Amino acid sequence: MTTERTASETPDLGHAVPGTPHPDRERQVLDRIARARRRKAVVREERITLAHGAGGRATHTLIEAVFLKEFGNALLAPLEDGATLRLDGARAAFTTDSFVVSPLFFPGGDIGDLAVNGTVNDLAMCGARPEYLAAGFILEEGFPVADLRRIAASMAAAARAAGVSIVTGDTKVVERGKADGCYVTTTGVGVIERPVSLSASGARPGDAVIVSGPIGEHGAAIMLARGDYGIEATLRSDTAPLHELVSGLLDGVPGQVRTLRDATRGGIATILNEVATASDVxxxxxxxxxxxxxEVTGVCELLGIDPLYVACEGRFVAVVDGAHAGRALDALRAHPLGAGAAVIGAVKDDPPGLVLLRTAFGGTRIVDVLVGDPLPRIC
Structure with a gap:
């Protein structure tokens, strides 16, 4: 894999190559990085940039320094994919998401099914069975009605496939040039039927890290659909509803799943960093x-992007008790969407707060969170 470098990125630690750093020096570097991660979030920019919406470090800083500071409460503080609520004694999951993908239509999907699947998946990551969605539309003056019909039909089909109902919504129209055709916001409610507690803070040393299938397909498909690179490939977005796959996993290894996160903006690299930081592992x-x-590897190599940071819309990362990793894989592979599931690593106790990648060349490097994202507006 190739890696997009940033000012905050740390070089390869070089464990298996000549000139390996002294262990004490390496320990100091790791400790310094971990301390930096725990510093209070501060937005230093005076204006919002694209990086603030890309799912990387700038996004996390904005959320913690502005929204969490002002809205902070016990339900919001964990910053999970959705909030877990109690309604008349029952447990429910509640989530919302906005979609500004460009282009609106791409191989394998469009903004409509992406909006439904994305919200269904956020509920699934809470261990919930999705039930109801709300949909809000911001339309630009001059947007073709035919395209809106196509998006609505796609949303309806995705909702039927996921077994959910779109029960309320809102529509606004803004002046020509004030938007990019169509933006969609979806909110979802689901029922948590199992006694699960899934959180990025739940990982423990000895756990296995599993990805539900091949990564990076959505982001790579969007890159090619924009037509800016002159690259031809047959890639399609992996957008899909994941709740049935998650249900099979939770039933296959009851009580053994610690964390579920769908790997959208920032890819699996961002998810793994969230787990490492939240669990202090x-x-x-x-x-x-x-x-x-x-095909994804080839596109990423041509563009100088690491697939670890490329978004998926039909894949998730699961942290599972290591003793039950085999059963978890069997449960995932029993479903078509999990046929390519794989154990990709493990949770350790040291160095806390960091993600390390054992490279194909025998070395080890830190996988950091990018400040922004090499591909904005992918969802």
């Missing part, structure tokens, strides 16, 4: 174990 992954289709 190390996550160690093997490059050779990460499933990536050859």
């Amino acid at each position: 190390a996550v160690v992954v093997d490059e050779d174990a990460i499933p990536v289709r050859a």
